[in-house]
Amino acid sequence: MKKKLNSLFKKKDLLIALFSMLIVLSAAIIAVIEAFGIPVWKNIFKVCAVNEYSYCADGYPMSVHILDVGKADSIFITCEGKNILIDAGETNLYNFVNEYLKKLNVKDIDQLILTHPHSDHVGCMSYIVDEFNIRSFMMPYLKDDMVPTFKSYERLLDSLDKKNIKIDKPETGKGYNIGDMRIDVLGPVYQYDEMNSNSVVIKITYKNKKFLFTGDAGTESERDMISLGEDLSADVLKVGHHGSKTATSQAFLNRVQPLYAVISVGEDRNKLPKKETINRLKENNIKTYRTDLDGTVIFATDGESLQIFCEKGNKN
Ligand SMILES: [Zn+2]
Numbered sequence: 056m057k058k059k060l061n062s063l064f065k066k067k068d069l070l071i072a073l074f075s076m077l078i079v080l081s082a083a084i085i086a087v088i089e090a091f092g093i094p095v096w097k098n099i100f101k102v103c104a105v106n107e108y109s110y111c112a113d114g115y116p117m118s119v120h121i122l123d124v125g126k127a128d129s130i131f132i133t134c135e136g137k138n139i140l141i142d143a144g145e146t147n148l149y150n151f152v153n154e155y156l157k158k159l160n161v162k163d164i165d166q167l168i169l170t171h172p173h174s175d176h177v178g179c180m181s182y183i184v185d186e187f188n189i190r191s192f193m194m195p196y197l198k199d200d201m202v203p204t205f206k207s208y209e210r211l212l213d214s215l216d217k218k219n220i221k222i223d224k225p226e227t228g229k230g231y232n233i234g235d236m237r238i239d240v241l242g243p244v245y246q247y248d249e250m251n252s253n254s255v256v257i258k259i260t261y262k263n264k265k266f267l268f269t270g271d272a273g274t275e276s277e278r279d280m281i282s283l284g285e286d287l288s289a290d291v292l293k294v295g296h297h298g299s300k301t302a303t304s305q306a307f308l309n310r311v312q313p314l315y316a317v318i319s320v321g322e323d324r325n326k327l328p329k330k331e332t333i334n335r336l337k338e339n340n341i342k343t344y345r346t347d348l349d350g351t352v353i354f355a356t357d358g359e360s361l362q363i364f365c366e367k368g369n370k371n
Pocket of ligand 1: 127173175297
């Protein structure tokens with residue numbers, strides 16, 4: 056009887072101790088939330104690697120997210136509540152791109168850009184148009200015989216039409232502002248017979264930091280941008296055409312002079328990026344990130360300094 060009573064008391068003590076700990080823990084959680092707000096929790100999740108990687112850039116006024124969409128492009132840029140999406144990966148990546156934007160609480164996309172209508176860029180863009188509020192849309196003007204007829208492209212045209220979104224053509228040499236970001240359209244300089252060269256090339260400047268996005272533009276397009284005499288200089292270069300050897304010429308690097316480069320790439324029959332490109336970037340002392348090795352890469356800035364976060368290990 057005595058034994059039974061003792062064990063009952065022990066159990067009761069244990070329960071009281073556990074309950075007290077729970078109360079203390081809850082009070083501590085509430086105190087931290089009240090003192091620092093919700094973002095602290097996002098950062099805690101980030102440190103704990105609970106699939107909250109997209110929050111790395113929280114607290115920075117501007118960030119550029121090179122999404123890991125394999126050998127394709129999808130780049131999300133956000134600055135003080137204004138959002139830009141360049142390309143949308145392949146069709147099967149809709150859930151990934153959509154979830155990524157949703158996690159960042161994106162509802163409006165101020166500028167959606169299709170650099171050029173190849174499937175690894177146009178892929179899931181129609182679903183993005185259906186799902187988000189698109190304020191403006193840009194894609195290159197193509198010669199009649201180059202207009203594609205594949206499904207994801209036609210679906211995109213339907214989605215744009217349904218929402219009455221007009222298609223802006225890139226006006227090379229012109230600049231405009233989206234919030235605090237300056238957007239300069241640098242290419243395509245001409246209409247080309249080769250689709251990749253028709254890629255929209257834009258530079259985004261936020262205070263003292265500049266990012267250059269080249270789509271799949273190749274050396275032909277690079278040469279014409281150089282000839283036009285535009286200021287191509289940038290801190291970060293999104294390497295053209297997934298690191299293929301037909302882009303990122305030495306002449307182009309001389310003009311851009313980036314400190315960092317990032318290649319959006321994954322397993323592919325063309326075995327990109329090519330060694331020549333990687334070596335050229337190395338020889339120019341450009342620190343290069345690759346989505347196939349680093350996962351999604353985030354550049355976060357206050358306009359003066361730059362922080363780089365890699366999903367597969369922080370390499371900054
Ligand atoms: Zn591509």
